[in-house]
Amino acid sequence: MKFFSVAQLALAAFLFSSSATIAGDEQSNSDTTVVETATISALRIPTPEDRVSGNVHRLNAEALQNGKSPDLEDALNSLPGVRMETRGFGGSRRLQIRSSGIRAPFAVRNVHMLMDGFVLTNASGISPLDTWNPQWMAELEVLKGPVGAIYGSGYGGVLLGQSLHRYSSANASQLKGYSRIASNGSNSGVSLSEMSSESGFQWQSVADSIEWTMRGFWSETPGGRLHESNGRKQVEVHRRKANDRARFTHLWLGWMDASWDLPGSLNASDAANSPAQSPGGTYDAHVDRMRSWLGYSSVRKQSDKQSGLWVYLQHSDKENPFGTSAFFNGYKDESEQFSSVRWWTAKSKSLGNDFKLTWDKTAILRAERLSLKETDLPTSTDTYRYNIESITTNAWASSGGRLENDNWQFDVQIALEWMQRSTEGEGSGNGSIDENDYLPIVENYAHLTALPYFGLSRKLNDYGRVFLQYGKAASHPTTFELVDPDNYTALNLSPERANAIELGWKGEIPAANSFITYSLQAYQQLVSDAIASVPAANDGVYVDNIEGLKMTGIEAFFQTNLNLANQHTLHLQTQASLNRHSFEQVAETLPGTPLHASSFLVAYAAKKWTISAMHYWNDQMPLHNSKDDWSNAHQRLDAWLSLQSRANVWQFGVRNVLNAQYSSWFQTNAFGGRYFNPAPGRLIWLSWKWQIN
DSSP, rough: HHHHHHHHHHHHHHHHHHTOOOOOOOOOOOTTTTTEEEEEEETOOOGGGGGGGGEEEEEEHHSSSSOOSSSSSHHHTTTTTEEEEEEESSSOOOOOOTTTTTTTTSBBEEEEEETTEEOSSSTTTTTGEEEEEEGSSEEEEEEEEEGGBBBBBBBEEEEEEEOOOOOOOOOOOEEEEEEEEEEETTTOOOOOGOOOEEEEEEEEEETTTTEEEEEEEEEEEESTTTTOOEEEEEEEEEEEEEOTHHHHHEEEEEEEEEEOOOOOHHHHHHHOOOOOGGGGGTTEEEEEEEEEEEEEEEEOOOEEEEEEEEEEEEEEEEEEEEEEEEEEEEEEEEEEEEEEEEEEEEEEOOOOOEEEEEEEEEEEEEEEEEEEEEOOOOOOOOOEEEEEEEEEEEEEEEEEEEEEOEEEEEEEEEEEEEEEEHHHHHHHHOSOOTTTTEEEEEEEEEEEEEEEEEEEEEEEETTEEEEEEEEEEEOOOOOGGOOOOTTBOOOOOOEEEEEEEEEEEEEEEETTTTTEEEEEEEEEEESSEEEEEEOTTTTTTEEEEEEEEEEEEEEEEEEEEEGGGGGEEEEEEEEEEEEEEEEEEBBBHHHHSSEEEEEEEEEEEEEEEEEEEEEEEEEOBOOOSSSBBBBOOEEEEEEEEEEOOOSSSEEEEEETOOOOOOOOOOOOOOOGGGGBBBBOOSSSEEEEEEEEO
16 A cells, blocks of 8 residues: 555655756746735735745635535545545535644534635634535635634634635626536445435626626435435525725625434444444434525725725524434534624835835634533433533734745734633533433633744745744634533633644746646644543543644645647646654554555646546554554545536546545544444546536
């Protein structure tokens, strides 16, 4: 298996060595407050892509709007240090950036989400990744590690999505859509009754400088295992308008209704003998989630100044019967109201000796009300395990600056975050349910944290830039970590605090109508008071703050486009990461993160067709803190063919060509050693994108 990682690293070395022999063009120092093509927003101050550190990656529409995956999983897993897992394509989602998700077995925490500038991560720190459809995304920027605290607390990083392409005031109308069907990857073979399907449409019209966009999509997926199906319906309306005063407004309304089954994990013998088995089916374990949201933004752009205001409101209801055994089952009922306000301004001033100073200020205010109730199965309205209501406020403000010329760039920021949460309710205390034995659950949580950041980069001739950056972040216990899952009393956890330093080299080398881009970086990240599930002496699990969480790693990313004869092109992309993550007081290696990971993409394109292949490889990973228990290394190969005409794009492909057997969702530190979630076997898929102007 390690042959694949070595081969991909060898290709990376070849691309890197080739770049050292090719001269590039000089780049002029452009205005950082004017957003242009090839500009990155992840560092808050819009930055030309060639001046951004290797910590930031940009996925374009071609990488996102691809029929081979109905989710972001495959696109994100093509980036070093990023690991996303899903169940049944569209079911449960889990995202780790440099092991940031160790405390999040069933949700996305420690990673901030912004779409079109709106802050979607709630005040507790949970991100609604289930609302994003890659077929509706124009681009996605990924910022990794505590430096992502320039958008708030959290040491995983930031996902900044754009749902619409660049605005054009020219009057036009367009209708486009897509459909995708796929087998479910089960061992029973291909059956029309077990095919997954997804379809969507978008109507867009521009008149008198007002752009209207209406979208809808629906999906049904049976899943490769029993009780692994999911479905989703979503509708959005966007209204964008530009006026003569360089003011740009955006109104966004959305509604989503989704459900996904929870099949549960298998132990080693069951996974080998009955991979379709689903212990969660006995308890009808599933999630029903409904969201509705409203956003409004106003942005001003001038020659030397930008400012913006984004306001977002969301309501969410969730029903969650859960369980995998007679000892672990129940029912959760959740209702959440959430709002966020984000304000930002930046201004540039030219200084002597070709230097320029850009100063920016930003503030984010988030508020959340959550009602959460857990009962036995079957549910009862009279008794419960716990019943709480929580009000959370998160205020974050920052001021920073950038000093730069053609060769140097220095960024500095200081931010203050105030987190306050008040919780009231009651729980059964000893795990029994008797209305006379309820104990109060009361929490008054308040923390003020300073979050500094600095970054320094220098251009090295025409071959790229070296960069050094440091960031500090905090991550607070979420509302779902308030109640002890064993005795239903308050946990009273402290916030996590993370520090990271990164050193790297990146660049882009133009050559004969082609280019080679590369980035190579090393990082070390220390987390104090880490929140984690840890095995107890009786082989149970408890949640606590633990010292000694350390992430150390090396990440590399390379890609090139080679222009061949007769308008043919060859695209190569590879990434690799070396991960040495540990709990010094608990485990030598951190559960849930492979020791090494890599991927390699090759695409050969002519004028009307493209043939592509993608290979993923993950080394073995530890599964428990206290046991010598590791997963096997695994690989996966995907291949697909794209045919394009003026108004249609057809894609046909095979996922998991080699029918590799592996788990796509390991359950770490689990009682009884239950940690396997068999991934789908070989499946075929067909997609069609169409457009009418």
